[in-house]
Amino acid sequence: MQLPRKKLESPAEGVSRRTFLKGAGIAAAAVGVSGVDVAGETPSSQESLIVGPGPVPFQLTINGDTRSIEVPPSTTLLDLLRDKLGMTGSKRVCDRGSCGACTVMFDGKIVDSCSILAIDAVGREITTIEGIGTPENLSALQQAFIECDALQCGFCTPAMVVSCTALLNDNAKPTRDEIRAGISGNLCRCGTYINVFEAVEKTSGQGGRDD
Numbered sequence: 001m002q003l004p005r006k007k008l009e010s011p012a013e014g015v016s017r018r019t020f021l022k023g024a025g026i027a028a029a030a031v032g033v034s035g036v037d038v039a040g041e042t043p044s045s046q047e048s049l050i051v052g053p054g055p056v057p058f059q060l061t062i063n064g065d066t067r068s069i070e071v072p073p074s075t076t077l078l079d080l081l082r083d084k085l086g087m088t089g090s091k092r093v094c095d096r097g098s099c100g101a102c103t104v105m106f107d108g109k110i111v112d113s114c115s116i117l118a119i120d121a122v123g124r125e126i127t128t129i130e131g132i133g134t135p136e137n138l139s140a141l142q143q144a145f146i147e148c149d150a151l152q153c154g155f156c157t158p159a160m161v162v163s164c165t166a167l168l169n170d171n172a173k174p175t176r177d178e179i180r181a182g183i184s185g186n187l188c189r190c191g192t193y194i195n196v197f198e199a200v201e202k203t204s205g206q207g208g209r210d211d
């Protein structure tokens with residue numbers, strides 16, 4: 001089963017690309033972001049509300065914890081995670097939705113956190129690499145990455161693990177083609193793809209072979 005990388009560009013789903021650009025560079029407007037409480041007002045999804053350009057308070061659910069946030073509405077989810085919350089497992093490489101190094105789960109679906117406004121994550125379950133395992137308590141997939149030598153420099157690895165975890169959550173025994181599709185948005189400059197395939201297959205009880 002293919003696990004497409006989720007794109008959030010529709011105003012019905014969140015903040016539009018146009019709004020993103022305004023928020024990032026000119027007027028900092030958040031339009032119809034349900035659940036955002038600014039100065040005690042909670043707009044309906046039909047209303048428009050200008051917020052910013054200064055910091056705006058809101059809450060996010062990250063790795064199961066509710067976090068109180070106060071950042072300008074132009075802040076991307078990646079910038080929030082890395083620069084405000086110290087969660088540096090998500091990497092900034094291209095910063096434009098091309099490499100997948102910043103992959104996180106958004107309600108279980110993989111997204112590029114560099115391409116989403118933090119304020120657009122209100123009401124969503126965000127899962128980062130920090131929520132998947134720790135050095136003392138690795139997930140089965142992380143252990144398989146080690147055993148299958150599925151990393152070299154390691155820079156792509158946290159995001160690769162997030163994508164593979166989302167894939168396995170969705171499909172316990174993915175085929176080689178399904179694994180290939182599941183990590184198609186994650187670029188590895190060291191070329192560890194074959195070993196990543198083996199790590200996923202090992203985790204799913206399919207032997208970790210290279211076929």
Ligand code: FES
Nearest residue numbers: 095097098100114
């Ligand atoms: S840093 Fe987000 S896709 Fe490259």
Ligand code: FES
Nearest residue numbers: 152156188189190
């Ligand atoms: S292990 Fe170096 S970029 Fe993937």
